Amino acid sequence: MTTNRIAIFDTTLRDGEQSPGCSMNLDEKLRMARQLEQLGVDVIEAGFPIASEGDFAAAQAVANACRQVTVAALCRTAEQDVARAAEALSGAAHPRIHTFVATSDIHLQHKLRKTRSEVLEMTRTSVRMARNFAEEVEFSAEDATRSDVDYLCEVFAAAVDEGATILNVPDTVGYTLPSEFATLVSTVRDRVVGEKAVTISVHCHNDLGLAVANSLAAIAAGARQVECTINGIGERAGNASLEELVMAMHVRSDQLSYEVNVNTRELYPTSQLLSEIIGFEVQPNKAIVGRNAFAHEAGIHQHGVINNPLCYEIMTPESVGVPSNSLVLGKHSGRHALGLRYEELGYPLEHGELDAAYGRFTELADRKKRIYDQDLLSLLSPEMKTRAEVPIMEAVQRARVSSYR
Ligand code: KIV
Numbered sequence: 001m002t003t004n005r006i007a008i009f010d011t012t013l014r015d016g017e018q019s020p021g022c023s024m025n026l027d028e029k030l031r032m033a034r035q036l037e038q039l040g041v042d043v044i045e046a047g048f049p050i051a052s053e054g055d056f057a058a059a060q061a062v063a064n065a066c067r068q069v070t071v072a073a074l075c076r077t078a079e080q081d082v083a084r085a086a087e088a089l090s091g092a093a094h095p096r097i098h099t100f101v102a103t104s105d106i107h108l109q110h111k112l113r114k115t116r117s118e119v120l121e122m123t124r125t126s127v128r129m130a131r132n133f134a135e136e137v138e139f140s141a142e143d144a145t146r147s148d149v150d151y152l153c154e155v156f157a158a159a160v161d162e163g164a165t166i167l168n169v170p171d172t173v174g175y176t177l178p179s180e181f182a183t184l185v186s187t188v189r190d191r192v193v194g195e196k197a198v199t200i201s202v203h204c205h206n207d208l209g210l211a212v213a214n215s216l217a218a219i220a221a222g223a224r225q226v227e228c229t230i231n232g233i234g235e236r237a238g239n240a241s242l243e244e245l246v247m248a249m250h251v252r253s254d255q256l257s258y259e260v261n262v263n264t265r266e267l268y269p270t271s272q273l274l275s276e277i278i279g280f281e282v283q284p285n286k287a288i289v290g291r292n293a294f295a296h297e298a299g300i301h302q303h304g305v306i307n308n309p310l311c312y313e314i315m316t317p318e319s320v321g322v323p324s325n326s327l328v329l330g331k332h333s334g335r336h337a338l339g340l341r342y343e344e345l346g347y348p349l350e351h352g353e354l355d356a357a358y359g360r361f362t363e364l365a366d367r368k369k370r371i372y373d374q375d376l377l378s379l380l381s382p383e384m385k386t387r388a389e390v391p392i393m394e395a396v397q398r399a400r401v402s403s404y405r
């Protein structure tokens, strides 16, 4: 029976960490892992233990520390890889060995230098060995979307035969399109999984900006695990962004009626923690967690948002853990937003006063990119200031030190 529960497999600490500028030390990985557990993900992929001593130690530490979630460790289809992953996971409450091999001809010929039958055998041996160490084994067919579909299904069937219960279909190079990917997932479901207790997982890269769309199309076609990362970090253009996937299912539950365990209010704090750890922010216009995701500058938008945020917001900032929306005061702002900010600063302006202040504000906004609260205060006439509810110094102190973002 198909369930509607979608497992969130977070690979921030493995695929994410693999990308340039995103490396983390053991303590940082542990902090991140604890936050991911708090967020409510189902699986944390903690690392690739054979890759380095550091990766091994971090995967082991995460496996020992995170008792509520499944902790996965990645390995190639090679004996020593599987053994190292198993060793790193030996203290885990819920371990999962994740073994992978490429199945596309281009990878077989130019990277692995193996025949199809050799790769098939490697899959069998590796999954069999992994099953001796862990109840739960996931098998990934790297570059699945550029693989011959008959061969892909043959390899997946062999993995299931040896005991894998999660089959991952990666779009390793971010090449596929939503409808095409949905067809591939349905094919794997019909030809390999059928009624078996096997979960189809997907792992999409974002080279064409389609990772989230492809993952959602795969879910509609029967995938029940999505692999993703916080802030969408990952190899090259990154992986499907966890926060986007989760919020798409949350906001559009009318169309996407799936159950996800994530506490959406932890999304922004998790994104912020990652940015702080790796030392770079997400792009300002990044969906859900970008600095501008809930910022409104255009006058018409600001007016609408002040009256009812739903005019221009499809989710509340609070629902993803962002403290509140922010009205950006700049040359596109209207008098409504300006009046509101003066009120917040302790200067409720009467109609004529607001008109006068607004005139001066637009002149200034034409000249200056960022308008600070201190600038707003300087636009007030002495009479307005005297009439004010709070003394000027108090207001200046209340003024945000930074700009309206
Ligand atoms: O992109 C990919 O194919 C991977 C696999 C190891 C799952 O990261």
Ligand code: ZN
Pocket (backbone or CB within 6 Å): 015, 170, 172, 203, 205, 235
């Ligand atoms: Zn990947």
